[in-house]
Amino acid sequence: MMGFYILIGAISLVSWLISNTLKNKFNKYSKVQLRNGMNGAEIAEKMLADHGIFDVKVISTPGSLTDHYNPQNKTVNLSESVYNQRNAAAAAVAAHEVGHAVQHATAYNWLAMRSKLVPVVNISSRFSQWLVIGGLFLGAASGVSSFGFYLALTGLVFMGFATLFSFITLPVEYDASNRALAWLRNKNIVSQEELAGSTDALKWAARTYLVAALGSLAMLLYWGLKILGNRD
Secondary structure, three states: OHHHHHHHHHHHHHHHHHHHHHHHHHHHHOOOEOOOOOOHHHHHHHHHHHOOOOOOEEEEEOOOOOOEEEOOOOEEEEEHHHHHOOEHHHHHHHHHHHHHHHHHHOOOHHHHHHHHHHHHHHHHHHHHHHHHHHHHHHHHHHOOHHHHHHHHHHHHHHHHHHHHHHHHHHHHHHHHHHHHHHHHHHOOOOOHHHHHHHHHHHHHHHHHHHHHHHHHHHHHHHHHHHHHHHHO
8 A cells, every 4th residue: 555655645745736836827927917907807707798698797706716607696706816806817717717607508518517416526525535434444343344345335436426526527627728718819808928827827727626636536546445455
């Protein structure tokens, strides 16, 4: 198992490095002011209108990096800095979140799949690790492994849903960024310099999802080996 711990350590280190780089990139591109003078909210509203979407509201939400699209109430939620700022980073984030609204409006398959998994993952993520650990402990303590094994296996299945969700998230996020950048470029919303900053920022944001998916897969494999190995 030493190899696994090295792998988890490496993934954790890479995750930290990417997260730290992402923050630095957004700080950097937050200083690149847009020549058109539009703030994040205005960019989001224009992108929605250009795609013929008029039933989605753009609202401000508290916090930092709390930006998201909510398909249930059809709102593009932009953090206060993105909502009000007029820079390349804000443009990238605002357009990316609208990219999810466009996916929703066009019934993008990967987004539909992810949305269906949300209720399952919300429940399974609370109990999966407890079920796995409890099942393994019960089997070891009682000497009767059948019930403990199936309990742990149930937790492993729950973990599997979370891992599946994390990988389905990847095409959803990459596609939203591609839609955002294509619109920013084709509609001349940003200059070449501003577009380069927006592209770089979204590239690093996407990498956080990739590392998270790999970390989730590593944990699934680790616990799978522990459970099935104990079974043997």
